[in-house]
Amino acid sequence: MLTTQQGYPFLSRRQVEPPGEHIGLGHLLAAAVVNRQFRKLLLEDPEIALQRGYQGQMFDLSREERERLTSVHAQSLADLAKTIATL
Numbered sequence: 483m484l485t486t487q488q489g490y491p492f493l494s495r496r497q498v499e500p501p502g503e504h505i506g507l508g509h510l511l512a513a514a515v516v517n518r519q520f521r522k523l524l525l526e527d528p529e530i531a532l533q534r535g536y537q538g539q540m541f542d543l544s545r546e547e548r549e550r551l552t553s554v555h556a557q558s559l560a561d562l563a564k565t566i567a568t569l
Contacts (some may be wrong), residue, residue: 504547506541506548507551507566509533509539509541509542510524510536511563513536513537515559517536524558524562525557525562526559528552528554532551550566554566
């Protein structure tokens with residue numbers, strides 16, 4: 483539910499927590515947001531990005547999430563996120 487504080491919409495903490503089964507995807511997308519090199523690798527070769535992980539962190543993805551991620555040919559992180567959000 484969107485509410486406002488000082489005229490700006492915001493989501494409560496409860497609403498932005500990812501569903502339990504997609505936490506790995508959330509971590510993966512967060513890494514791609516903060517690191518340009520990881521984002522580039524994820525877009526160009528998601529299999530290698532998943533194998534290498536990010537700063538020693540491996541992403542806990544289901545088989546379906548992995549297959550979906552590696553089959554997407556997105557040009558941007560926004561496109562990738564839109565596509566995998568339909569899981």
